[in-house]
Amino acid sequence: MLPLPPNVHHASPIDQVGVEERVARFNTRSIKKESKMQGLKMALNMIDLTTLEGKDTVGKVQQLCYKAQHLADHLLDVPKVAAICVYPNHVKTAKKHLGNSGIKVASVATAFPSGNSNRRIKLLDTKMAVDHGADEVDMVISRGEFLQGNYNFVYDEIAAIKEACGMARLKVILETGELSTLDHVRLASDIAIAAGADFIKTSTGKIQPAATMPVTLVMLQAIKDHFDRTGIMIGMKPAGGISTAKIALQYLVMLYETLGTAWMNNHWFRFGASSLANDILMQIGKEQTGAYYSSDYLSKD
Amino acid sequence: MAIAKKKVTKPIAKKSVVTTKKVSAQKTENPSSDDFWKYAPAPESKDHVTLKEKYDLYIGGKFVKPNSGKYYETINPASGEVIAKIADGNEKDIHLAVTAARKAYDQHWGKLPGKERAKYIFRIARMMQERAREFAVIETMNGGKPIRESRDIDIPLAANHFFYYAGWADKLDYAFPNAKPKSLGVAGQIIPWNFPLLMAAWKLAPALATGNTVVLKPAESTPLTALKLAELIHDAGVPEGVVNIVTGFGPAGASLVNHPGIDKIAFTGSTPVGKYIQKAIAGTPKKATLELGGKAAHIIFDDAPIDQAVEGIVNGIFFNQGHVCCAGSRLFIQENVAELVIRKLKQRMKTLIVGDPMDKNTDIGAINSKEQMDKINQYIKIGIKEGAEIYQPECALPAKGFFCKPTLFLHTSQSHRIVQEEIFGPVLAVQTFRTLEEVIEKANNIPYGLSAGVWTDKGSKIFNLTTQLRAGVVWANTYNKFDPASPFGGYKESGFGREGGLHGLYPYVSLQS
Structure with a gap:
């Protein structure tokens, strides 16, 4: 194994069975009544509403931006999502249509989703997103370099992108579905955090498995250890595969019991998801009206 | 590589200073300890539970009044309220039960082919699964353990024990190659209050599978699930007298041990009672298995998966x-x-929820009885007096019932009483060690030897350790894991004999060549 970057701590090994058992225990929590409603609204407010398709157009992004601001106008007291997540060439459109709604624009960058390009192009990609007004940049790490043991390369790249981000907050996507072990997930988390990540994020959504609770737990523990050591908070974004309100609540339980309430807002926690919002709205609608209604009442932008 | 390192460390050092400033400013906006999200109460419903006001003894396939005519009250330790009245069995009731069991053994059960016995035991297992929710709720009401545990662990595991041993009933010839296993006759079984139904299952399942009949005495404070099990066994059509359940106090247990009509005694409980039983049966042909106290060493090495080990520590000491x-x-x-x-x-201890055992989110429920509560409190006093550093998280305890905060004692040594003696409560004594040899010596430096746990990422270290630890069960990178196929039992003053697995059949048969 090649050496670790100088400020990356050696973490304890991870026992996968133990992690899965801990997750199973989170999932036995029964979230009812007011805590459920509060959790659902919190989750809605943490969503990065995402469209990352080759066929994205101005029209599509515009529609998504409207949806972000008007999730379900027929329901009472529904929060907005946290951000819209698009490719860099759609940042301008998103920015324009979100106006002063307070909803952030996040842009993927660095040859998303594979990350297979050179440093210069990745920096240009980042710069383009930032210049067009992205509030947040979601970069991918070089998984190939990581799996070769070239940890300093991964570290340097993140640090360079962080610098190019300027004031934009940097989310570092580990693409955990390609890292194969939880020990790798932990090491990649530690490298990303040490190199300047504001957020660490599980997945691009283009690789299966995307976000899972065991992977997210390991990343939350990396954040916790970093906080205990330095007092610095890092954000977390599980992305992909979180499609129901029930799963979102399970993630919130895990967040609550691992990092605590300080992280339970969209400054420190996000869900990268496209279909989650409607399922949450369905649950909120059920609470408010007493009955489930057809999904046709919810917009599919 | 070296060049790359040089190139980046500089700007990063600069960067990280910037980050620190920015984030610490944000940190003040985010108070970290406010409880703005709390789990709403999620009580398990009791609607589907049917409980009688008064429970009789189950002898010879009938529910019969106790000879004394006396009944005692069994309570819910989480609230102190009375749940039901329980028959106070005595020596005469025990005699009736043993007689009924002998009759059933001689006339029917002892002669029944294994595959026929298996049908009854499978039926018990299936019916237990069908009634699992009711059993779980009653177990929690009567014993104080969190519904999460009775629902997810006690009841499913109890049913699994019946399934497992039902599978052995017609295969005993293969369990003991070149030997003919023969059932013993009547087994007297005395079970504790910490896992009332599970311990009944551990004892009944192998006894029935091997062709013995049984007189079972539940603990006085937690008889309800055993009595519901009597109803279940009755509904399952198990022939009369095969299983007899006699509730009562210590003297009833003593009469069972001393009754000349039993061939075997199986006991789970305290070491002093185990010693009494050993003396009582000395000079008789009675076989015995004793599963007694423990004070397990739970060992965390520096190469352990620490976050998971912490979880293991919590499961190890705060479970039940x-x-x-x-x-x-x-x-x-x-x-x-x-x-x-x-x-x-x-x-982690700060996130444990102590309270109403019936709430699905409760991690630590009620202490089983006032006596046990007093004992735990006494040991906590002893620990403080011995100068150990106590830690308890801040958590509100219910006003009624018996509750104890999860407790750590730091900076203890082998000389502390809280390290040497079994407390049987949510109290953990913490010591440090330097080397493998040292920890093995200290782990074995105790009269008990039931179980131990070890956490290390290194497989060779696990095997090195397990061969040297004098404990019946050693868990590696996990703790408090139970399975019907795995034998369980102790060394030294933790008892002898094994329950569970193939080993669990031996105590209920005599082998003839």
């Missing part, structure tokens, strides 16, 4: 309020990671 004979009550942490492990353990 620490009312577990194999609880990991002596924690040994390698000194170079002690600070880290203790910090993480304290953080």
Whole structure:
């Protein structure tokens, strides 16, 4: 194994069975009544509403931006999502249509989703997103370099992108579905955090498995250890595969019991998801009206 | 590589200073300890539970009044309220039960082919699964354990024991190659209050599978699920007298041990009672298995998966309020990671929810009885007096019922009484160690030898350790895991004989060549 970057701590090994058992225990929590409603609204407010398709157009992004601001106008007291997540060439459109709604624009960058390009192009990609007004940049790490043991390369790249981000907050996507072990997930988390990540994020959504609770737990523990050591908070974004309100609540339980309430807002926690919002709205609608209604009442932008 | 390192460390050092400033400013906007999200109460419903006001003894396939005519009250330890009246069985009731069991053994059960016995035991297992929710709720009402545990562990595991041993009933010839296993006759079984239904299953299933009949005495404070089990066994059509359940206090248990009509005694409980039984049956042909106290060493090495080990420590000592004979009550942490492990353990303890056992989110329920509560409190006083550093998280306890905060004692040594004696509560004594040899010596330096746990990422270390630890069960990178196929039992003053697995059949048969 090649050496670790100088400020990356050696973490304890991870026992996968133990992690899965801990997750199973989170999932036995029964979230009812007011805590459920509060959790659902919190989750809605943490969503990065995402469209990352080759066929994205101005029209599509515009529609998504409207949806972000008007999730379900027929329901009472529904929060907005946290951000819209698009490719860099759609940042301008998103920015324009979100106006002063307070909803952030996040842009993927660095040859998303594979990350297979050179440093210069990745920096240009980042710069383009930032210049067009992205509030947040979601970069991918070089998984190939990581799996070769070239940890300093991964570290340097993140640090360079962080610098190019300027004031934009940097989310570092580990693409955990390609890292194969939880020990790798932990090491990649530690490298990303040490190199300047504001957020660490599980997945691009283009690789299966995307976000899972065991992977997210390991990343939350990396954040916790970093906080205990330095007092610095890092954000977390599980992305992909979180499609129901029930799963979102399970993630919130895990967040609550691992990092605590300080992280339970969209400054420190996000869900990268496209279909989650409607399922949450369905649950909120059920609470408010007493009955489930057809999904046709919810917009599919 | 070296060049790359040089190139980046500089700007990063600069960057990280910037980040620190920015984030610490944000941190002040985010108070970290407000409880703005709390779990709303999620009580399990009791609607589907049917309980009688008064329970009689189950003898010879009938529910009969106790000879004394007396009944005592059984309570819910989480509230103190009376749940039901329980027959107070005495020597005469025991005699009736043993007689009924002998008759059933001689006339029917002892002659029944294994595959026919298996049908009854499978039926018990299936019916237990069907009634699992009711059993879980009653177990929690009567014993104080969290519904999460009775629902997810006690009841499914009890049903699994019946399934497992039902499978052996017609295969005993293969379990003992070149020997002919023969059932013993009547087994007297005395079970504790910490896992009332599960212990009944551990004892009944192998006894029935091997062709014995049974007189079972539940613990006085937690008889309800055993009595519901009597109803279930009755509904399952198990022939009369095969299983007899006699409730009552210590004297009833003593009469069972001393009754000349029993061929075997199986006991789970305290070491002093185990010693009494040993003396009582000396000179008789009665066989015995004793599963007694424990004070398990739970060992955390510096190469352990620390976050998961912390979870293992929590499961080891706070499972079932620490009312577990194999609880990991002596924690040994390698000194170079002690600070880290203790910090993480304290953080985790803050998230444990202590309270109403019937709430699905409760982690630590009620202490089983007032006597046990007093005993735990007494040991906490002893620990403080001995100068150990106590830690308890801040958590509100219910006003009624018996509750105890999860408790750590730091900076203890082998000389502390809280390290040497079984507390049987949510109290963990923490010691540090330096080397493998040292921790093996200390782990074995106790009269008990039921269980132990070890956490290390190194497989060779696990095997090295397990061969040297004098404990019946050693868990590696996990704790308090139970399975019907796995034998369980102790060394030294933790008893002898094994329950579970193939080994669990031996105590109920005599082998003839």
